[in-house]
């Protein structure tokens with residue numbers, strides 16, 4: 001009974017890359033408890049890669065925003081047309 005609520009267990013298996021013990025974690029997936037074996041170091045790296053990817057994406061987004069700002073400023077499109085496209089957008093938004 002004592003181990004019933006233990007959700008993390010250090011296994012004897014070791015990670016090929018880090019030579020550290022794997023962890024067995026109980027993860028609730030769709031209401032079912034699944035055993036997940038993972039290396040804590042690999043997990044850390046995976047989280048780090050994910051974070052970097054997010055950073056890269058936000059960098060791209062800010063670059064796109066800059067490009068759009070330049071386009072908008074240098075654009076030959078009249079204010080009237082801009083207003084019209086905004087109206088069209090609003091109508092479309094209502095339909096959806």
Ligand SMILES: [Zn+2]
Nearest residue numbers: 015018039042
């Ligand atoms: Zn590892």
